[in-house]
Amino acid sequence: MGFAVQLCYLRFPGIILGVDQPPFLPLLKLVADQLKVGIENWDEYGQREQTRREHLVELQALFGFQPFTMSHYRQAVHTLTELAMQTDKGIVLASALIEHLRRQSVILPALNAVERASAEAITRANRRIYDALAEPLSDAHRRRLDDLLKRRDNGKTTWLAWLRQSPVKPNSRHMLEHIERLKAWQTLDLPSGIERLVHQNRLLKIAREGGQMTPADLAKFEPQRRYATLVALAIEGMATVTDEIIDLHDRILGKLFNAAKNKHQQQFQASGKAINAKVRLYGRIGQALIDAKQSGRDPFAAIEAVMSWDAFAESVTEAQKLAQPDDFDFLHRIGESYATLRRYAPEFLAVLKLRAAPAAKNVLDAIEVLRGMNTDNARKVPADAPTDFIKPRWQKLVMTDAGIDRRYYELCALSELKNSLRSGDIWVQGSRQFKDFEDYLVPPAKFASLKQSSELPLAVATDCDQYLHERLTLLETQLATVNRMAAANDLPDAIITESGLKITPLDAAVPETAQALIDQSAMLLPHVKITELLMEVDEWTGFTRHFTHLKSGDLAKDKNLLLTTILADAINLGLTKMAESCPGTTYAKLAWLQAWHTRDETYSTALAELVNAQFQHPFAGHWGDGTTSSSDGQNFRTGSKAESTGHINPKYGSSPGRTFYTHISDQYAPFHTKVVNVGVRDSTYVLDGLLYHESDLRIEEHYTDTAGFTDHVYALMHLLGFRFAPRIRDLGDTKLFIPKGETNYDALKPMISSDKLNIKAIRAHWDEILRLATSIKQGTVTASLMLRKLGSYPRQNGLAVALRELGRIERTLFILDWLQSVELRRRVHAGLNKGEARNALARAVFFNRLGEIRDRSFEQQRYRASGLNLVTAAVVLWNTVYLERAAHALRGNGHAVDDALLQYLSPLGWEHINLTGDYLWRSSAKIGAGKFRPLRPLQPA
Numbered sequence: 001m002g003f004a005v006q007l008c009y010l011r012f013p014g015i016i017l018g019v020d021q022p023p024f025l026p027l028l029k030l031v032a033d034q035l036k037v038g039i040e041n042w043d044e045y046g047q048r049e050q051t052r053r054e055h056l057v058e059l060q061a062l063f064g065f066q067p068f069t070m071s072h073y074r075q076a077v078h079t080l081t082e083l084a085m086q087t088d089k090g091i092v093l094a095s096a097l098i099e100h101l102r103r104q105s106v107i108l109p110a111l112n113a114v115e116r117a118s119a120e121a122i123t124r125a126n127r128r129i130y131d132a133l134a135e136p137l138s139d140a141h142r143r144r145l146d147d148l149l150k151r152r153d154n155g156k157t158t159w160l161a162w163l164r165q166s167p168v169k170p171n172s173r174h175m176l177e178h179i180e181r182l183k184a185w186q187t188l189d190l191p192s193g194i195e196r197l198v199h200q201n202r203l204l205k206i207a208r209e210g211g212q213m214t215p216a217d218l219a220k221f222e223p224q225r226r227y228a229t230l231v232a233l234a235i236e237g238m239a240t241v242t243d244e245i246i247d248l249h250d251r252i253l254g255k256l257f258n259a260a261k262n263k264h265q266q267q268f269q270a271s272g273k274a275i276n277a278k279v280r281l282y283g284r285i286g287q288a289l290i291d292a293k294q295s296g297r298d299p300f301a302a303i304e305a306v307m308s309w310d311a312f313a314e315s316v317t318e319a320q321k322l323a324q325p326d327d328f329d330f331l332h333r334i335g336e337s338y339a340t341l342r343r344y345a346p347e348f349l350a351v352l353k354l355r356a357a358p359a360a361k362n363v364l365d366a367i368e369v370l371r372g373m374n375t376d377n378a379r380k381v382p383a384d385a386p387t388d389f390i391k392p393r394w395q396k397l398v399m400t401d402a403g404i405d406r407r408y409y410e411l412c413a414l415s416e417l418k419n420s421l422r423s424g425d426i427w428v429q430g431s432r433q434f435k436d437f438e439d440y441l442v443p444p445a446k447f448a449s450l451k452q453s454s455e456l457p458l459a460v461a462t463d464c465d466q467y468l469h470e471r472l473t474l475l476e477t478q479l480a481t482v483n484r485m486a487a488a489n490d491l492p493d494a495i496i497t498e499s500g501l502k503i504t505p506l507d508a509a510v511p512e513t514a515q516a517l518i519d520q521s522a523m524l525l526p527h528v529k530i531t532e533l534l535m536e537v538d539e540w541t542g543f544t545r546h547f548t549h550l551k552s553g554d555l556a557k558d559k560n561l562l563l564t565t566i567l568a569d570a571i572n573l574g575l576t577k578m579a580e581s582c583p584g585t586t587y588a589k590l591a592w593l594q595a596w597h598t599r600d601e602t603y604s605t606a607l608a609e610l611v612n613a614q615f616q617h618p619f620a621g622h623w624g625d626g627t628t629s630s631s632d633g634q635n636f637r638t639g640s641k642a643e644s645t646g647h648i649n650p651k652y653g654s655s656p657g658r659t660f661y662t663h664i665s666d667q668y669a670p671f672h673t674k675v676v677n678v679g680v681r682d683s684t685y686v687l688d689g690l691l692y693h694e695s696d697l698r699i700e701e702h703y704t705d706t707a708g709f710t711d712h713v714y715a716l717m718h719l720l721g722f723r724f725a726p727r728i729r730d731l732g733d734t735k736l737f738i739p740k741g742e743t744n745y746d747a748l749k750p751m752i753s754s755d756k757l758n759i760k761a762i763r764a765h766w767d768e769i770l771r772l773a774t775s776i777k778q779g780t781v782t783a784s785l786m787l788r789k790l791g792s793y794p795r796q797n798g799l800a801v802a803l804r805e806l807g808r809i810e811r812t813l814f815i816l817d818w819l820q821s822v823e824l825r826r827r828v829h830a831g832l833n834k835g836e837a838r839n840a841l842a843r844a845v846f847f848n849r850l851g852e853i854r855d856r857s858f859e860q861q862r863y864r865a866s867g868l869n870l871v872t873a874a875v876v877l878w879n880t881v882y883l884e885r886a887a888h889a890l891r892g893n894g895h896a897v898d899d900a901l902l903q904y905l906s907p908l909g910w911e912h913i914n915l916t917g918d919y920l921w922r923s924s925a926k927i928g929a930g931k932f933r934p935l936r937p938l939q940p941a
Contacts, residue, residue, distance in 0.1 A: 569867025624666025
């Protein structure tokens with residue numbers, strides 16, 4: 001038996017079982033059962049050390065196992081160095097080495113040998129990366145890079161610090177200043193293609209490390225490392241500034257369009273009284289003319305009976321001044337803002353290196369004309385300038401009797417440039433967000449290989465004919481079923497008439513019998529300070545261990561200081577005020593710890609730790625099994641320095657703001673959050689949370705409100721294996737789509753669209769659809785970036801149309817399910833209610849600074865959102881643990897607690913949590929290690 005157990009351990013995990021190390025009991029039982037001996041025989045094994053050695057030698061000879069030697073060590077370092085060129089995460093390298101040794105049948109060495117090999121590989125890779133980035137540099141390059149560390153024109157900041165500043169406001173002055181930054185980056189004139197010499201992950205990591213260091217620290221680096229770090233900072237900085245310039249242009253144009261629209265409306269409203277007077281006057285004149293015709297009187301005399309002819313002529317002139325364009329469009333007012341754009345447009349167009357797809361070549365040609373006019377100081381647009389990019393809406397303004405209007409031609413071209421940049425039809429060299437659409441996707445050769453070997457990571461049949469046959473057959477069956485039910489008035493709580501669809505609202509979600517249990521449980525939860533709660537949750541989960549040092553990977557030495565930094569983000573207090581509220585803490589300490597230990601990835605892994613703890617907690621099973629989720633956007637106003645970074649969405653009023661878009665599981669765990677512009681539709685970010693969270697949740701069904709769905713989202717959700725179930729407002733106005741030739745669904749006629757499904761488009765672009773979905777699934781590009789570009793595509797774009805048609809099939813199938821299933825409606829409603837309740841908790845936690853976002857940098861805004869989400873997840877877990885104890889306490893005191901009612905308890909309460917005051921990190925004397933704080937006493941009935 002000892003021989004067999006040793007063989008098992010050599011095969012996996014690949015180690016020799018130590019003399020004093022007992023084997024894994026289930027394994028021992030399995031081996032004993034196979035050998036038909038008792039497990040107690042193990043105690044007799046290996047009493048002679050020589051027996052173990054002999055068995056080990058025999059196992060090596062029989063099965064080819066090899067001891068780990070210096071030769072293996074050198075080979076391991078060589079192999080790991082290649083991987084370390086892509087990532088310097090020790091855990092990744094160690095895991096790869098262990099897997100490599102197992103495949104080679106090499107017995108795993110002690111852990112310190114694995115760590116030593118990984119560390120040496122990282123050191124070698126770092127040297128190779130530094131050399132790769134520094135060697136191509138000439139002496140002139142090195143001088144220019146060193147100059148970045150000097151003070152700018154005898155000012156207070158260095159050139160590097162100035163170059164990395166974000167724009168303050170979306171106006172022409174700050175646009176020009178940012179263009180100067182991009183020009184300064186471009187002046188470095190780095191060797192072409194240098195950014196492709198090292199892996200993107202390592203380049204970004206080096207840039208992040210350099211960004212956290214002072215110029216004095218960077219100057220102390222040995223030359224190769226210093227120049228490599230400055231090159232990485234330059235590459236990332238140039239991409240960031242380029243994207244920010246394009247975003248500024250987008251926002252400035254948006255402001256000008258909104259201002260023109262508002263002025264148009266205000267003028268019309270201000271003219272309301274005069275317009276009404278004219279309408280009444282011409283009503284009287286019209287009636288006089290009608291009477292004159294009927295009686296045969298002179299019509300001119302009839303007019304003069306109402307008012308004098310001179311007064312009538314004057315009133316016509318006044319009416320013409322009051323009249324708006326035939327289409328009541330405000331576009332003509334954009335010309336009043338032309339001067340604003342002209343302040344920066346020449347520099348803006350000159351500094352960007354633009355390329356175009358065939359669909360936008362005419363727009364780029366127009367931009368080239370404008371560039372030439374700017375260079376030559378020409379005022380008149382050439383007669384042969386391209387005009388086929390001009391949309392009908394602009395046509396009358398641009399093409400006048402006197403020729404091409406310069407103002408509106410340039411305004412139209414800049415507006416179309418904005419649209420083409422959004423869609424990806426025009427891309428910018430050196431940008432991160434506005435690259436060629438093809439650059440975001442899996443290379444065609446790799447995609448073809450994956451498809452041929454049936455390894456596409458998609459949840460559907462990848463053969464187009466098979467896919468369409470399955471979905472269209474199901475669609476036909478469902479249409480026939482729902483049509484029959486609608487005709488017989490058998491749809492549950494729904495009716496379709498000629499006037500449309502009517503669905504009976506759902507009844508109360510919480511039965512009265514559950515309310516008493518909810519109240520009793522809430523009264524038992526112990527009072528706790530937010531600092532104590534976080535310390536307690538960390539004792540259970542150790543989530544703080546994920547906030548490792550950016551460079552060394554070490555844990556934070558002062559855990560309480562780390563928790564203080566996280567809490568400062570979560571409650572929106574900021575480091576300065578938090579230092580004042582936390583005795584013994586200074587701003588400098590908090591700022592240093594935040595700079596080196598809190599990042600997007602550390603927040604993400606720490607959140608996953610809490611979500612996993614919630615997922616594994618037995619009591620959370622009363623709320624769901626972790627396979628469904630919902631997402632919703634929560635608006636926060638931007639104030640003070642951050643006001644200019646916010647966007648305005650009329651849905652949230654006239655104040656600028658940001659949206660925290662958060663995903664929450666059916667067990668109430670918020671497993672993903674993202675800071676987004678309030679002007680962007682929520683549906684853009686639905687897939688990001690489902691694909692890029694790091695928890696153990698396996699979401700199968702996802703709910704959103706109306707803002708969370710588009711046909712593109714329906715299509716991608718299905719392709720990637722998620723059932724999408726939005727709660728659609730005004731569902732009766734949402735049309736069903738059927739294939740051409742199928743019209744025999746009379747009972748559904750009010751809901752069926754006159755547009756038929758374009759199956760030809762799906763067939764024509766099937767491989768493009770699969771390639772896009774594969775790229776998103778593999779993380780080559782984020783879903784939100786692709787959805788933004790697809791949503792900005794012109795209507796005739798083939799891929800966008802094909803994906804929309806695919807989404808229409810899935811949307812129609814979903815609506816047909818919705819009509820048949822009250823349970824589906826109830827499930828979606830309950831899931832969304834959890835998200836809305838979570839938003840209330842988040843609003844309560846994020847209470848400082850009037851609940852406004854006041855951080856100018858997008859990075860700090862992301863940290864605010866991440867800290868808030870982490871702390872709300874901690875509150876949810878803490879409440880879950882103590883709700884379970886409350887339920888046990890109620891039962892222990894003779895109260896009947898029905899398991900069926902536990903689903904109505906919620907871990908989102910905060911009345912018992914003290915969120916304010918001084919933030920002291922003291923362990924409670926009431927609870928010892930591994931124990932819990934006492935519940936509040938039961939109140940007499």
